[in-house]
Each structure stands twice: as C-alpha cells, then as structure tokens.
Amino acid sequence: MKVRDFMIRDVHTVNQNAPVSDVLQLFVSKRVNGAPVVDGDGRLVGMVSDGDILRYINPQRQTVYDMFSYVFVSQPEELAEALSYKVGTPAKKIMKKNVQSVLPDQDLEEALSLLAKHHFKKLPVVNDKKEVVGVISRGDLLKQIAERLNELNANSVGG
Template identity: 30%
Template sequence: MIVENVMTAPVISVEPSTSIGEVAKIMLAHRISGLPVVERVGRLVGVVSEGDLLRRSELGTERKRPWWLEFLVGPGKIADEYVHAHGRKVEEVMSTDVVTIRSDAPLDDVIEAMSRHRIKRLPVIKDDKLIGIVTRSDILRALARALPSASAEEAVNDEQIRNAIVTELARQDWGGPFIRVNVQNGAVELIGSIFDERERMASRVIAENVPGVKSVKDQLIWIEPVSGMVILPPDDSKR
C-alpha cells in the first residue's frame, strides 16, 4: 500500500499572507490541528499548526524568561520569539522546516518519518507540488479497511486452520518446532514450550488472526533459559 491510496485529498491549505485569525477559524471549523502553507503556484513553503499559535501576546502566553537567561539566549532568538507572539500573517509564524512524503512512497516510510520526527501529519508531494496530506487518522482508516470482517471470512476446515498457524509460526525467528497446534471445530490449542514469556502472546495473536478460529487455548509451558525454571500455562478458566 502506498501513500496515494490512503492520503486525504484535496487538502485544505492556506497562503503565506493568510491572517492568523483566519487560520484559527479554519482549524476550528474543520477540526484539524495543522495546515500546509502553499504559494499560488502550488509550491509548499511551510506548515502552521496549533503549536505555532499558543505563544501569543493576545493571550498573555508569550515566552517569559529572567533577564539573565535572555542574555544567554541572545537577541536573535528573542526577536524570533517576538515575531511568533505578535505576527499577524501565517508566513511570520509558520514552520519552514517541513518533512514531506512522496505520493508513491510505501506506508512504512510514513510511519518511520512520523516516529523519527514526532509529527502527526505529512504533506504529500508529487512533481514538486502539494497534492494531499497523510495523517495518523488516515493510517487508522486504512487499517480498519484492511482488517478482515467476520462476515467476509471464507469457510475453512480444521486442517486449513492448523496449516495456516504452523506456517506463520515457522516464518518467525522466535517461533519453532517446540510449539504444536491442535484444532478441533475451530478451537485451537497451543501445546509445547516457549523460552520467552512474550512468545506466549505472539503465538496467540498468530492463531487469532487465522480465519475460522473460534477460540484459542494456551497450553504453552515457559522454560526460563538461564535458571531452567518451568512455569505452567495460565488457567484460562480463571481469566
């Protein structure tokens, strides 16, 4: 799946000359927390977000420091903060160091960029022009569409269920020959040994994701590799 399949388009944007008041009204009306800033030719020049509008003189929230700390910060930084607190146009308060994504990039690149830069949205670029925006909500909508629905699942028999679970376990570095799988009328039983308690939940998730599975019973015994201590499986009836 690529960005173009999940992005929001057309995207709501503003021009650099748009007033701060107009930006605030647009954000509130559309319930969004950030807007791309685009020149008339379609070139992306920045992003304005709620965070850019929090330190404002009108609210009495502009940044305040002791005089000695302002001396250490320097006049340039203080002048820049003054512009953000008193500026009336988007171009005076927007962030110009914008992280973007190509329309043909895989979703994995989106997640990596959001995690690395700690951001919630990415403007989507094609031929050097803004064509959309991809947000965390867009990713969640794509996930909701990708998850199989119970009504859409095809009928499968116990052997098909077992083969699917065993095959997926074999693909994992942590999965292996120590886990056996029994299936009867869609009820899965996991039997055998694990050497890390986290493998227990991972094994259950594999089974639960196979179409046709009605329940999963955990009979896995955890063997602690260093001490050799054996911990019996949990009692599902007490959960």
C-alpha cells in the same frame, strides 16, 4: 502499499500570507488541527498547527531586561491585548519551515517511518513540483490500518 492509497486528497492548505485569524477560522470551521502552508503557486513552504498558534498568541508574562546596568520590567500582557496585534500576523511568521514531505508513489512504510521518527501528526504529500496534493495524518492512517486489519480478520475467519 503506497502513500496515495492512504492520503487524504481533500486537503486544506493555508497561504503563507494568510493572517493567523484566517488560519484559526479554517481550523475551527473544517475541524482540523494543522495544515500545509503554501506559496502563491500552491507549493509547500511549511506547516502550521494549532499548537503553533497557541504558543504564538500566548500572552507574555512579565519580563525583566538588564541592559547595561539599567533594569527594565515589561508589564504582563492580557490575552485580549495579545490577540489584538497577533491575529494579523502572516502564517509564514509562525509556521514550521523545515518540513518533511512524501510523494504519492512512495511506499507507505516510508511515511510511517517519518511520522514515527519525527513525532509528526500530519505529513504533506506533494507532487514533483512540490505542490500539495494530499496529507497523511496519524489518526487517519491508524483508522485505515484498523479497517484493513478488520478485513483481514473477517476473511481469515470466514475462509
């Protein structure tokens, strides 16, 4: 079995310069929890997830700085304050940069291995030019495997 047989072709990508607010809108409107980040030519440059966004917009707690025997204490930040300046940050600032990807013609076992080894939820599928052509996600992969198992079971019972 090949990656192309299981990948999602209708993939939602994020431009590396898109602000966090646009990424949030995409995630909510399309009901996704992560997306490949691409440059202006559609080439993969990273991945961004809902967890990356939550960690980034999380308001800062009170911080104590000790600089040459002077102590500075920052004030805790409110969520509204954090959102006011963090939602304009480009995706490239919060994305994961060292991203694993697979090619459509790779064996599915290789994709499974990467998903399991690195605990990824999604794995971008790219062509030879590094353009995103799909995505393979753990949930969709498990659903496909379960459907194939059901087919195999139905065939073995009926035969």
